[in-house]
Amino acid sequence: MSEHEADPVAADGADQRSLINTRWQRTLEVLSVIGPPLTVATALLVYFGWARTDAQAKSMGLDVSLFGYTVQDFILRSIQSLFQPLAWLVVIGLLWLMLDRAVAKLMETARHRDSIRRTATAVMLLGFAYAAVMWVAIVTQPERVLLYVPYLIATGLVVGAWGLSVRRRAVPPAGRTLRITPRGLERSLIFVLVTLLLFWGTSDYAQALGRGAALDYQERSALLPTAVVYSKARLAVTAPNVREVSAGTEAEPLYRYTGLRLLVVSGGRIFLLNDGWTLAAGRVVVLPDDGSVRVEYGNAAAD
Template sequence: MINIVVAQASFIAALMFYMGVIYTSAYYGHFHLSPFFLGFGFAEFVLQSLHLMTFPVLVGAVVLLIAVAISGRRPRQALPGGLVRVASLGTSVLARYYLVVVVAGLVLVVLWWVWQLLLPYRWLGPLLIGLGLLLGEARRIDVDHTPRGLRDTAVPIFAAGVFLLWTVTLAAGQLGEQDARNAERDVIQRTGLVVFSAKRLGLTSRSPDLHFEDLGNSVHLRYRYTGLRLIAARDGRYYAVPIGWSAKTDHVYVLREADGMRIELTPGVQ
């Protein structure tokens, strides 16, 4: 029992780490950064994977749990007979036409790969292929009651696992890109930076909201910069962008607090 629990926990942790890497790479890649350059660790990648726990994902997990409960013998008796019959009929129909599900997934993959169509739903093709392969394997078990070799069962299950992992990869990357675009659009709401420096930093931008002010010779940190928003802060370095930042044309500033520089954090403008 302990070995089973440890194995399952290790698999879940590895999957969360993988999803966290894909998500953070897509998110910070939009800002021309890399999570490995920022020094993210294993625990941080695992925590970042929690961004994938969106409402559609939770609904899908609940539906999957209900389907598993219906397929069992004991839980089936506790559920309404109509629900069991409808679920069993739907599963049997899908299993009977599993090749149609696989072909539909292949068509979606080709449409995305060749014509770049259905980009918001590019994960749907691999998902249908993986589910179709699993449905086909379930149908063979129900129809053919004779024992099957390990190779006959391992190959389709492994292929389905590969396509489902591809689905997770595409979904995590797409969610990271979407969250990064939302952060770019609402960058004014992020934590603000006020930079005081003894020397001019030469921060330039197309944005009119990036302001520079000379406080005079009587002030040690005489140069004051405002209009910056924080993207990440790691190991004494602040990664900031100006208000109105664009991923296609603008730079990301890397600032490090030192004796000749002071950085103050302010609330973002709502």
């Protein structure tokens, strides 16, 4: 055997290392694709919970900072409302991947490439045109809050970008021209724009749900747990329908307050609503949760 003849064992080792490197490269590509959506989803959950709670607090005459909610609290308060939209987003993403794979399989046959390229061109133009029309609808009506329109703009951009990608892939390698703009930069810009639109739409939707939650408290305040407050010091609560009764003696004064409903206990504070609470005339009673007062809670259904 000549010393210049290739060594089969060395060749197999090189092929194996090349295969491992290829797998690692694909793994890193998958992680780079999966990572940003997970980060965006977490940020959306936190922001959604904050925006929803902020709008609800403002409708009730409060500031969200009074509640002392943590990041975990905001996420938990947003999951119930965002669970179905996120589930639909995952389902749509899976369907899109299946469609993209089917289109890629059709492009393996040369006779389908022309029709796929024409269809992809139409999809690209329609997607970008739809996003532009929705954008004009928002710009021309700045005083109105158009729910879901930012989501529709993001959808148009994603559909248009996918049509552009399919159109490029449908061009035979011999007919492709030199790329001037890096594809990575183009995808990054689209990703950033779609992310901003998701935050925008989430803010509008969250604020609408927050205002709806405040209105729901007005209509269903009688279903909240009852609260009876005992305090050695007179609290002088002046909220409507709240009754003060002296339950102690001159030597050991004790005051009892009834006609209150529990809103939430958070941030070292107890938030109470008066019976018959309304957005226009209701009051929110805030007490320290430090042992200076004693509160007895009861089932509203038992009243």
